[in-house]
Amino acid sequence: MSEVKITLPDGSSRNYPAGVTGMDIAKSISEGLERVALSIEVGGEIWDLSRPINKDAPIRIFTWNDKGGKYTFWHSSAHVFAEALEALYPGVKFGIGPPIENGFYYDVDLGDKEFGEDDLAKVEAKMVELARKNSLFLRKDVSKAAALDFFKKKGDPYKVELLQDLTDGSITFYEQGNFTDLCRGPHIPNTGFIKAVKLLNVAGAYWRGDEKNKMLTRVYGITFPKQKELEEYLHMLEEAKKRDHRKLGKELELFAFSEKVGMGLPLWLPKGTVLRERLEQFMRKAQIKAGYDPVVTPHIGSKALYVTSGHYEKYGKDSFQPIHTPDEGEEFLLKPMNCPHHCEIYKVKPRSYKDLPIRLAEFGTVYRYEQSGELHGLTRVRGFTQDDAHIFCRPDQVKEEFVKVIDLVLHVFNSLGFENYTAQVSLRDPADKKKYIGEDALWDRAEREIQEAADERHLKTVAVKGEAAFYGPKLDFMVKDALGRNWQLGTIQVDYQLPERFELEYVGSDNQKHRPVMIHRAPFGSLERFIAVLIEHCAGNFPIWLSPEQVAVLPISERFNQYAGQVIQELKNQDIRGYLDDRDEKIGRKIRDAEVKKVPYMLIVGEKEVAENRVAVRKHGAGDQGSVGLDDFVKQFLKEFSMPV
RNA sequence: GCCGUUGUAGCUCAGUGGUAGAGCACUUCCUUGGUAAGGAAGAGGUCGUGAGUUCAAUCCUCAUCAACGGCUCCA
Numbered sequence: 001m002s003e004v005k006i007t008l009p010d011g012s013s014r015n016y017p018a019g020v021t022g023m024d025i026a027k028s029i030s031e032g033l034e035r036v037a038l039s040i041e042v043g044g045e046i047w048d049l050s051r052p053i054n055k056d057a058p059i060r061i062f063t064w065n066d067k068g069g070k071y072t073f074w075h076s077s078a079h080v081f082a083e084a085l086e087a088l089y090p091g092v093k094f095g096i097g098p099p100i101e102n103g104f105y106y107d108v109d110l111g112d113k114e115f116g117e118d119d120l121a122k123v124e125a126k127m128v129e130l131a132r133k134n135s136l137f138l139r140k141d142v143s144k145a146a147a148l149d150f151f152k153k154k155g156d157p158y159k160v161e162l163l164q165d166l167t168d169g170s171i172t173f174y175e176q177g178n179f180t181d182l183c184r185g186p187h188i189p190n191t192g193f194i195k196a197v198k199l200l201n202v203a204g205a206y207w208r209g210d211e212k213n214k215m216l217t218r219v220y221g222i223t224f225p226k227q228k229e230l231e232e233y234l235h236m237l238e239e240a241k242k243r244d245h246r247k248l249g250k251e252l253e254l255f256a257f258s259e260k261v262g263m264g265l266p267l268w269l270p271k272g273t274v275l276r277e278r279l280e281q282f283m284r285k286a287q288i289k290a291g292y293d294p295v296v297t298p299h300i301g302s303k304a305l306y307v308t309s310g311h312y313e314k315y316g317k318d319s320f321q322p323i324h325t326p327d328e329g330e331e332f333l334l335k336p337m338n339c340p341h342h343c344e345i346y347k348v349k350p351r352s353y354k355d356l357p358i359r360l361a362e363f364g365t366v367y368r369y370e371q372s373g374e375l376h377g378l379t380r381v382r383g384f385t386q387d388d389a390h391i392f393c394r395p396d397q398v399k400e401e402f403v404k405v406i407d408l409v410l411h412v413f414n415s416l417g418f419e420n421y422t423a424q425v426s427l428r429d430p431a432d433k434k435k436y437i438g439e440d441a442l443w444d445r446a447e448r449e450i451q452e453a454a455d456e457r458h459l460k461t462v463a464v465k466g467e468a469a470f471y472g473p474k475l476d477f478m479v480k481d482a483l484g485r486n487w488q489l490g491t492i493q494v495d496y497q498l499p500e501r502f503e504l505e506y507v508g509s510d511n512q513k514h515r516p517v518m519i520h521r522a523p524f525g526s527l528e529r530f531i532a533v534l535i536e537h538c539a540g541n542f543p544i545w546l547s548p549e550q551v552a553v554l555p556i557s558e559r560f561n562q563y564a565g566q567v568i569q570e571l572k573n574q575d576i577r578g579y580l581d582d583r584d585e586k587i588g589r590k591i592r593d594a595e596v597k598k599v600p601y602m603l604i605v606g607e608k609e610v611a612e613n614r615v616a617v618r619k620h621g622a623g624d625q626g627s628v629g630l631d632d633f634v635k636q637f638l639k640e641f642s643m644p645v
Numbered sequence: 646g647c648c649g650u651u652g653u654a655g656c657u658c659a660g661u662g663g664u665a666g667a668g669c670a671c672u673u674c675c676u677u678g679g680u681a682a683g684g685a686a687g688a689g690g691u692c693g694u695g696a697g698u699u700c701a702a703u704c705c706u707c708a709u710c711a712a713c714g715g716c717u718c719c720a
Contacts, residue, residue, distance in 0.1 A: 105715095117650070203715030204648020211717050215648055218715070246713095250656080259693085259711060311720060318718090337720050371646055371718060372711095380719075469720060488719085520720095557677040584677080592681035606679060616680080624680055 007058040022049035036063040038188045039072035048186040074099035076187040077223040083179035084126035095158045103222030120199040127197045134192035135177040144168035194223045196230035243482040245535035246377040264375040264382035271548035278546045292361040297341035303331040309340040320369045338364035342390040343502040351506040357393035364388045378532035385527045391519040402453035405521045409490040412523045415644040423459040426474040429466030438497040446494040447473045471497040482536040493520040540598050544641040551578035552594040556606030563610045
């Protein structure tokens with residue numbers, strides 16, 4: 001009998017009889033592993049533990065502690081969900097049901113049946129009941145004809161459609177209990193592993209992600225091998241909600257929305273404005289240092305400007321509609337981006353190759369008519385301010401300039417403690433080129449330059465097709481919010497198209513006219529979105545140089561209000577932001593209120609402090625720090641908490 | 646824009662087919678208190694908006710607006 005050589009993750013290898021299964025291997029390693037094994041990675045593919053292995057391969061056994069194990073677990077859970085749903089609502093049609101980062105979903109067509117939150121509990125109960133049966137997941141190879149026949153008979157048009165695209169010979173079914181699904185696998189050994197089930201919510205989702213298709217019902221759920229883990233997960237979700245920037249924005253009085261002003265149009269309250277202006281100052285300084293020239297351009301521009309840029313053709317009908325004037329036929333658009341304005345600044349005079357690069361920076365407020373359902377707190381709004389800049393440079397300067405921008409973005413992220421970002425290279429969708437303008441050769445060049453620049457700074461990048469802007473590829477810096485949703489913050493884009501459309505030129509050393517290249521870039525992305533993600537990251541406990549209120553001065557009683565007034569005045573003289581709480585309340589109360597407002601420092605003043613010109617320092621979340629002279633406090637504070645450079 | 650859920654005081658939320666309630670916040674008074682809520686009184690709501698059913702609607706029906714969870718989109 002032949003043998004196969006199995007290499008374990010630690011590099012050691014063992015021989016097993018051909019046809020050995022993952023379960024056999026797990027058992028041979030330890031009984032404990034056999035009990036918790038969920039799936040096995042064989043030569044880079046994830047398999048069922050029951051599938052025979054017939055050739056030499058490196059393997060890795062997945063348990064609940066591995067991402068791969070969780071995916072298998074949740075994939076199988078999606079099947080149990082489908083089984084439960086079919087048991088309760090016969091005739092339901094199924095779309096797809098994949099595992100996701102946290103749990104799984106299944107797209108289903110329930111016909112005319114309305115499926116709401118009430119139904120979730122019923123299905124959950126049924127899932128638990130079915131899981132307890134310990135049904136095995138059975139893999140079956142089927143011919144395409146047989147598979148089509150099965151789903152046609154069952155009346156499941158979505159599966160039939162999916163099957164059309166599959167090649168005969170590669171099709172497998174999985175069966176557990178009374179449910180059979182078209183599925184590539186893999187699955188956990190049996191349903192018994194699933195002990196805790198929570199169906200989280202119901203949503204609509206277009207079949208195959210296409211707006212023109214029918215909308216199916218998508219049910220999101222998550223399962224665990226232990227009830228306790230489910231409880232911990234739900235608790236974690238609750239905690240994450242406490243950091244939601246919309247909740248904290250209201251509680252800390254940073255920003256607000258008004259139905260009367262209009263949806264997606266944030267109102268910045270005094271405290272939020274301090275935060276925002278601090279960030280602006282920080283960026284202005286960094287940009288001056290990096291050789292940018294600040295400019296200011298108007299909030300509207302004539303329609304012709306956007307016709308030239310190509311934005312009108314692409315977004316015109318889906319935008320805020322043109323502003324008309326008393327003059328017949330005169331139309332202006334609310335500025336949806338700053339680039340065309342900056343192009344016109346470039347054009348105010350002839351440019352020499354010696355002038356380049358020219359870096360024009362503007363905190364430009366723009367307005368975009370986002371679809372109503374897409375608005376989301378401060379992360380997706382209809383009026384927002386970009387920390388925008390456009391670099392006009394020679395083709396030979398593109399990479400160097402791009403790398404400098406990467407450095408600026410990383411400086412910003414480091415200064416604000418964003419460590420977990422993803423650098424995403426956003427490319428064209430090669431299958432849908434009509435969505436983009438410009439020649440292939442220029443696109444290829446731009447895409448190559450971006451990748452090279454990212455490599456030069458050793459960024460770990462993820463390339464995603466179809467995410468490019470319509471005029472060029474991008475390097476996007478993605479950061480997650482409290483609930484794990486990804487948002488694009490910083491973005492850098494190489495653009496050969498707009499210089500073409502605006503006929504931008506410079507005179508080269510050869511005395512000939514040449515076309516510059518444009519780099520669009522915004523390290524924050526937008527102040528609104530950046531602040532939203534910042535709030536969620538620090539849970540409202542901002543870096544002190546950003547805090548709207550850095551210090552609260554709290555007199556023990558009214559008798560010390562005068563001294564407290566002197567203290568707050570001295571702080572203000574030194575550009576330290578703070579407030580005096582001279583309410584007729586006990587000190588415990590004033591402290592509690594300052595703690596709830598997340599004020600980083602509290603200075604408590606009473607009899608002892610007045611006598612010696614001192615302050616009793618209390619730190620947010622850390623309690624009493626003892627007393628120091630006011631001057632020393634100020635000196636130390638300024639030293640420690642000034643704006644990073 | 647699409648699917649689902651929600652909308653009651655400044656905030657968090659109860660509640661009922663017979664024109665509304667709590668806690669916190671707010672105002673006034675008492676209290677002058679040393680490191681996370683002192684006490685009392687008071688004021689505050691067209692029950693998102695519009696229509697319909699009803700003797701009567703905050704509650705039932707429909708429409709509409711907004712928010713929330715997704716889908717699609719994101720210059």
